[in-house]
Amino acid sequence: MIDFSSVADNFNVIYPELALLIGAFAVLLLGTVKRFAGLCTSVAGLTALIALWLAVDQFGTQQSGFFGMVTCDAFGSAFKIIFIAIAIVTMLIAHRFMIVKQIARPEFYALVLISTFGMIVMANTTDMIVMFLGLEIMSVPLYVLAGFARRSLQSNEAGIKYFVMGAFASAFLLMGIAFVFGASATTDLRRIVADFSYIIYHSGLYMYVGIALILVGFGFKIGMVPFHAWVPDVYQGAPTPVTAFFSAGPKAAGFAVLLRLFMFGFEGVAELSSIFWVLAVLTMTAGNVLALLQDNIKRMLAYSSIAHAGYILIAFAVGGEDALSAAIFYSIAYAIFNLGAFAVVVLLETRSGCRSDFSELAGLSKASPYLCAVLALFVFALTGFPPTIGFFGKFYLFSTAVKAGFIWLAVIGVLNSFVSVYYYLRVLKVSYFDRVEQPALSVSYTPAITLVLLITAAGTLGFGLFPQKLLEFAQSAVFAFL
Amino acid sequence: MTLDLVIFLISSVVAVFGATMMITQRNPIASVLFMILSLLAQAVLYIQLGALFMGAVLVIVYAGAILVLFLFVIMLLNLRGRESLGQPSPPISLTVKYALAVLFVLELIMVVKSSFSSDVFADAGNPGVMVMQTDNFGAVNDVAVLLFQRYLYPFELTSILLLVAIVGAVILAQRSRDDDGPVDAASSGESEGKAAE
Numbered sequence: 001m002i003d004f005s006s007v008a009d010n011f012n013v014i015y016p017e018l019a020l021l022i023g024a025f026a027v028l029l030l031g032t033v034k035r036f037a038g039l040c041t042s043v044a045g046l047t048a049l050i051a052l053w054l055a056v057d058q059f060g061t062q063q064s065g066f067f068g069m070v071t072c073d074a075f076g077s078a079f080k081i082i083f084i085a086i087a088i089v090t091m092l093i094a095h096r097f098m099i100v101k102q103i104a105r106p107e108f109y110a111l112v113l114i115s116t117f118g119m120i121v122m123a124n125t126t127d128m129i130v131m132f133l134g135l136e137i138m139s140v141p142l143y144v145l146a147g148f149a150r151r152s153l154q155s156n157e158a159g160i161k162y163f164v165m166g167a168f169a170s171a172f173l174l175m176g177i178a179f180v181f182g183a184s185a186t187t188d189l190r191r192i193v194a195d196f197s198y199i200i201y202h203s204g205l206y207m208y209v210g211i212a213l214i215l216v217g218f219g220f221k222i223g224m225v226p227f228h229a230w231v232p233d234v235y236q237g238a239p240t241p242v243t244a245f246f247s248a249g250p251k252a253a254g255f256a257v258l259l260r261l262f263m264f265g266f267e268g269v270a271e272l273s274s275i276f277w278v279l280a281v282l283t284m285t286a287g288n289v290l291a292l293l294q295d296n297i298k299r300m301l302a303y304s305s306i307a308h309a310g311y312i313l314i315a316f317a318v319g320g321e322d323a324l325s326a327a328i329f330y331s332i333a334y335a336i337f338n339l340g341a342f343a344v345v346v347l348l349e350t351r352s353g354c355r356s357d358f359s360e361l362a363g364l365s366k367a368s369p370y371l372c373a374v375l376a377l378f379v380f381a382l383t384g385f386p387p388t389i390g391f392f393g394k395f396y397l398f399s400t401a402v403k404a405g406f407i408w409l410a411v412i413g414v415l416n417s418f419v420s421v422y423y424y425l426r427v428l429k430v431s432y433f434d435r436v437e438q439p440a441l442s443v444s445y446t447p448a449i450t451l452v453l454l455i456t457a458a459g460t461l462g463f464g465l466f467p468q469k470l471l472e473f474a475q476s477a478v479f480a481f482l
Numbered sequence: 483m484t485l486d487l488v489i490f491l492i493s494s495v496v497a498v499f500g501a502t503m504m505i506t507q508r509n510p511i512a513s514v515l516f517m518i519l520s521l522l523a524q525a526v527l528y529i530q531l532g533a534l535f536m537g538a539v540l541v542i543v544y545a546g547a548i549l550v551l552f553l554f555v556i557m558l559l560n561l562r563g564r565e566s567l568g569q570p571s572p573p574i575s576l577t578v579k580y581a582l583a584v585l586f587v588l589e590l591i592m593v594v595k596s597s598f599s600s601d602v603f604a605d606a607g608n609p610g611v612m613v614m615q616t617d618n619f620g621a622v623n624d625v626a627v628l629l630f631q632r633y634l635y636p637f638e639l640t641s642i643l644l645l646v647a648i649v650g651a652v653i654l655a656q657r658s659r660d661d662d663g664p665v666d667a668a669s670s671g672e673s674e675g676k677a678a679e
Contacts, residue, residue: 021642028649066635107653114646121639134637137646144650159654 005393010065013072016055016080017120020087023047024113031106041095044109048088048116055080059072060476068188069127076124076386078328079256083123086249086335087116089455092448093343094241100350103149112245119253123260126189128177131257135173135221138253139166142246146238158237165220165230173217179210181288189265196268211266215275218261222254224313225283235302240349240356243298244342247305248335249260255312255331262316263324276317277409284310284416291423297345297356300423301338304382307420308334311394314409316400321478322400326393329474333393333463337381340456344375347449350409351441359368361427365438374457381460382423384417388464396471490530497523510556514549521545535622 027044032034059081063072072080079109090112098104122134143166147159177187183206184192184199192199199207216227223231235243262272287307294300312334315327345356354360365372381390394417398410400439463470500520507513511637528537629637 067632069633069635105653107649110649111646111653114642117642127636128638129636133636133643137639137643139651140643140646144653147654150654344542 003086013063013065013070014124016051016058016084016118016126018391019047019051019054019114020084020117020120024110024117027106027113029108031110037106040106040109041091044113045088045091047452048084048091048113052084053089054086055081057123067113068190069130070124071126072124074477075104075204075256075260075328077121078473079123079252080120082252082332082335083116083119083249086245086252086339087112089339089343089452090241090245090249091160091347092452094239094242096446097239097241097346098348101149101239103364105148108145108148111145112266115139115141115245116249117143119249119256122253123256126265128187128189131261132170132173132177135253135257135398136170138250139170139221140165142250144241145242146234146247148454149239149271152237152469155239156237158234161230161237162234163327169217169220169227171217172213172220174460176210176213176215176217179206179213181210183207183210189261193267194357200268205302209268211269211272212284214261218254218258219279221229222251222258222309223283224279224309225286225306228283230305232294232299234304235305236296236298240298240342241303244339244346247301247342248339251305251309252331252335255327258316259324259327263319267319273317273319273342277406280409281412282310282311283307283313284413286310288419288423291420294416294423295358297358297361297427300427301341301345301357304420304424305338307416308338310416311397311413314397314406314413317409318401318404318406320404323404324478325471325474326397326400329471330393330397330475332470332474333381333389336456336459336463337378337390340453340460341375341378341382342377343449343456344371347443347445347453353441354441358426358430358435361401361431362434364431367441371443371453374453376428377457377460379424379427381464383421386464387461389470390464391459391466392464392467486530492522493526493530496520497527514552514556518545518549521549531602532621535625538622573635 023044023046026047027040030040030043055077058072059077060074061072061077062074064070065072091109094108094112095104098108117136118134118136118141120134121137124133125131125134143159143163146162147156149155180192181187183203184195186192218224219227220230220367235246236415238246262276266272284307287305287310291300291303293308294303308330312327312330315323315330346366347357348354348360364375377388382386384390384394394413398413401407401410401413496522500516500518500523504513504516504520521540525537525540525545528534528540574587
């Protein structure tokens with residue numbers, strides 16, 4: 001007989017994501033009635049805030065539920081907070097932009113909320129089936145969001161491209177999970193870890209094939225070289241607030257699952273360290289070198305996001321608890337200053353006729369000096385100059401690599417950062433020093449985007465000067481399994 | 483010859499016959515009908531194995547729902563008569579086809595051979611080997627217990643995934659009034675008028 005009361009007890013584990021889901025459904029329902037459609041934005045924002053509060057409330061507890069399918073440990077609940085915060089910032093950035101570009105529709109907020117739900121699901125489990133379902137729930141709204149500007153050809157292209165590549169990647173991932181299941185007869189990482197040497201001894205080949213396919217599947221999602229080809233086109237074509245969301249949310253979620261898989265589940269495979277060594281070097285270098293050639297800011301930021309993924313991959317090569325918290329720290333730091341940089345780009349793009357080419361930045365320092373100063377701050381953070389959070393994140397990553405004996409990896413990372421100085425500072429060179437015939441169009445701030453700029457700027461500078469709090473957060477978020 | 487064997491032989495022959503006829507028919511409606519025949523025969527095989535639930539699902543979902551949907555689509559598209567076979571394939575793709583066919587046949591032989599030898603189930607303690615859990619595994623009860631207990635969470639997640647996919651498809655496909663200018667607004671007003679009638 002099935003005892004449903006035992007199921008009902010499990011719901012407190014998933015309160016934050018449940019709130020997001022209910023909010024999304026409410027938005028979808030309200031959106032159908034014209035009279036209430038205006039409420040959707042506030043309903044979405046309110047539910048996200050409630051979910052954030054629930055997630056903060058949950059942080060630090062160890063819970064498991066639904067017959068082991070949900071594992072809400074410190075790692076998972078830390079990422080819950082990160083994902084929900086990213087969703088809130090995205091919605092704040094998007095509100096005005098969508099109206100100006102005439103693509104404002106209530107479904108946008110529902111899709112962002114559901115996508116965030118998917119991220120939380122995939123980060124809060126040790127079961128590969130649930131991970132896959134979470135990944136799909138995250139990705140399907142993203143395909144739609146990429147093509148949200150239906151009258152723009154570029155946006156359509158981005159949607160189709162992302163959909164095809166995403167489906168392709170999912171096939172790899174599923175095949176990998178099937179192989180691992182075939183080798184170990186379980187989809188639960190905890191049982192794989194418990195029987196690891198036994199599984200490798202009996203069916204090692206299938207296990208290795210499965211792990212490789214899983215790595216390929218997630219490699220697509222986080223834009224790891226050589227599976228990065230879709231990133232620039234999708235980032236450039238998608239509406240800019242959506243691009244901001246792409247570069248922060250799904251990327252962090254992909255890394256959360258990769259960390260869970262490769263620093264816990266398949267940690268016993270010794271060869272993975274050297275594989276990640278090569279992947280990290282390839283990803284950093286390709287991202288940085290290709291970013292040098294770009295004339296469009298969004299495209300440049302796309303390649304820069306590939307490069308930053310490469311920096312985080314260093315942690316996988318190094319391994320261990322320090323590297324794990326360094327990777328978490330860097331994911332948070334990247335999300336903060338990258339969202340800030342994209343908020344500036346969104347603000348610039350709401351001027352009429354702008355396509356975020358570098359040349360449009362000319363004269364910005366005269367037209368809107370404050371915005372230009374904030375942009376400079378984010379650019380310094382992306383480059384990794386002190387005293388921003390970008391510097392501390394890189395310092396922490398590279399120093400754990402050096403401590404673990406991966407000196408060359410750290411050296412290549414530092415060299416790559418030098419390369420990146422060239423293209424990041426080009427943004428500042430154009431906006432501060434390039435001469436223009438006619439003065440640049442001034443931007444019009446809204447309270448929402450001003451708030452985003454203030455928060456991200458404060459985070460970039462504040463956590464850069466006093467990283468202690470964020471560091472403690474990242475260090476407390478290492479795995480603990482029930 | 484026991485009754486079991488007779489039923490097995492008849493239904494397996496019917497299943498293979500239906501499958502063969504399905505791919506050799508030129509008329510799409512005949513193809514679909516033969517596929518339904520093949521699926522019904524396969525359902526009998528499942529039931530013989532004790533997988534009652536699988537048999538029922540095969541009849542209800544595949545034969546009942548999906549293939550009827552196929553029929554509807556074919557009828558709506560008005561695909562009457564014979565489909566032309568198109569251009570003959572170039573020799574390279576033919577070679578690939580035959581190579582793949584041979585590969586699949588070899589694979590089939592290996593699978594059948596290994597299922598007759600008993601050493602597949604020899605070391606049941608090995609985590610790489612799946613073993614049947616109960617005698618009549620596959621009954622509705624077993625499936626329900628798995629689906630609503632251990633796999634409740636993934637099962638419910640699937641429903642959300644499907645919902646998102648539907649919402650997404652509607653958003654992308656929906657024609658909004660201000661999208662395509664006045665011409666579209668007039669035609670959509672017309673269709674609304676028709677719906678009201």
